[in-house]
Amino acid sequence: MKINFYIKTAFFYFVLIAFIGTVLRLMPIVDLPFNYKFLLHTHSHLAFLGWVYTALFAAFVSSFLTEEQQTNKSYKQQFILAQAATIGMLFSFPFQGYGAISITFSTLHILIYYWFATKFLKDVKQNIFISNTVRNFIKAAFLFMIISSLGPFSLGPIMAKTGQGSSLYYNAIYFYLHFQYNGWFTFSIFALLFHLFEIKQIHYNKQYAKLFFCLLFIACIPSYFLSVLWTQPSSLFYVIALVSSILQLFALLYFILLVLELKSKITKTVFAWSKFLALIVLLSFSLKIILQLFSAFPYFADLAYKLHDLIIAYLHLVLIGFVTFFLMAYFIERNLLKLNGYTKTGLAFLLLGFFAIELILVAQSSLFWLHLGSLPYYSYLLVSASLITIAAAVLIFFKHNDADHVSN
Numbered sequence: 001m002k003i004n005f006y007i008k009t010a011f012f013y014f015v016l017i018a019f020i021g022t023v024l025r026l027m028p029i030v031d032l033p034f035n036y037k038f039l040l041h042t043h044s045h046l047a048f049l050g051w052v053y054t055a056l057f058a059a060f061v062s063s064f065l066t067e068e069q070q071t072n073k074s075y076k077q078q079f080i081l082a083q084a085a086t087i088g089m090l091f092s093f094p095f096q097g098y099g100a101i102s103i104t105f106s107t108l109h110i111l112i113y114y115w116f117a118t119k120f121l122k123d124v125k126q127n128i129f130i131s132n133t134v135r136n137f138i139k140a141a142f143l144f145m146i147i148s149s150l151g152p153f154s155l156g157p158i159m160a161k162t163g164q165g166s167s168l169y170y171n172a173i174y175f176y177l178h179f180q181y182n183g184w185f186t187f188s189i190f191a192l193l194f195h196l197f198e199i200k201q202i203h204y205n206k207q208y209a210k211l212f213f214c215l216l217f218i219a220c221i222p223s224y225f226l227s228v229l230w231t232q233p234s235s236l237f238y239v240i241a242l243v244s245s246i247l248q249l250f251a252l253l254y255f256i257l258l259v260l261e262l263k264s265k266i267t268k269t270v271f272a273w274s275k276f277l278a279l280i281v282l283l284s285f286s287l288k289i290i291l292q293l294f295s296a297f298p299y300f301a302d303l304a305y306k307l308h309d310l311i312i313a314y315l316h317l318v319l320i321g322f323v324t325f326f327l328m329a330y331f332i333e334r335n336l337l338k339l340n341g342y343t344k345t346g347l348a349f350l351l352l353g354f355f356a357i358e359l360i361l362v363a364q365s366s367l368f369w370l371h372l373g374s375l376p377y378y379s380y381l382l383v384s385a386s387l388i389t390i391a392a393a394v395l396i397f398f399k400h401n402d403a404d405h406v407s408n
Contacts, residue, residue: 009054013050046086051324056327078116085105098159117146121138138187284322288322307369343396352392360385
């Protein structure tokens with residue numbers, strides 16, 4: 001099974017999540033025969049386990065394994081089973097939410113990525129061309145991916161004891177989200193980034209890279225406490241959350257220093273579209289770290305809890321601004337996303353849709369915060385921006401491998 005097919009499948013899920021996201025934003029305007037909460041679960045599971053997981057699977061297999069290892073039937077089997085589990089979630093979550101069938105499929109997917117982690121880490125040991133820096137990020141990524149699964153596994157006992165809606169129930173969900181966003185996704189991205197530097201012979205400061213990794217790794221587990229501050233726990237939790245966010249801030253500073261040293265080399269060796277997307281990725285990652293620092297303080301932690309749209313803006317900042325735009329840039333550089341008129345238009349629409357949605361969500365949150373009411377035509381604006389994202393996803397899906405790079 002070719003890597004291009006893996007990429008095509010990932011982009012298919014990207015189209016689906018854009019479509020479902022638009023349907024969710026239509027529901028306050030149009031009476032649709034869907035359960036909003038169930039459809040929201042579908043949207044998030046497809047985003048994590050459909051789009052991001054499949055894209056990272058393709059990137060990891062194509063980047064870190066030998067051609068012989070890539071053709072091992074084990075990876076083909078993992079891919080097929082993962083798609084079966086994801087499609088199962090697509091046709092169960094909208095109708096029952098967290099029910100017997102949907103939980104079965106989501107559990108199956110977790111078991112599959114246990115299999116992927118075990119097989120991949122065994123195979124990647126044999127690749128002598130992977131640096132220690134990249135290996136550290138790979139190992140950390142899989143470690144946090146496995147840790148994140150404790151959240152979904154705890155939901156059954158929690159629902160049996162306290163039901164849905166308890167603070168323990170939501171903290172289990174936030175546990176999963178935290179170690180996916182700040183663990184699996186983040187460390188995977190930096191594994192791919194440093195690998196890209198190396199294959200392009202962009203020599204980076206190894207000491208800065210080591211400090212960046214160590215600080216980010218040490219901070220990852222305690223920074224989970226940032227996600228539970230909405231329950232207003234004891235002051236110890238705030239202290240731990242603050243210390244972890246400060247560690248992340250220092251990690252960011254080392255990474256920025258590393259990138260600034262490479263500015264001229266990057267400019268000469270990567271495509272113009274990649275450079276622009278990389279700038280958005282860096283800004284999104286930096287803003288993510290800064291917002292986490294603010295959320296360690298009681299006032300901002302309470303504010304974030306009260307402003308639902310602000311939380312959605314943050315989640316999209318990370319999932320689209322940081323993760324998705326990085327994957328797009330990475331696939332461009334590895335010639336897995338071909339630049340042509342259609343894909344350039346798709347990327348331009350995606351950027352437009354992303355900035356529009358973020359602006360609308362932040363504007364709505366700001367008006368609520370200042371007690372100035374609601375943004376006029378709020379739902380209509382969100383739907384309009386979401387339609388732009390659908391157009392972007394469709395263009396990239398159908399045209400991502402139609403032609404070779406035509407220009408920078």
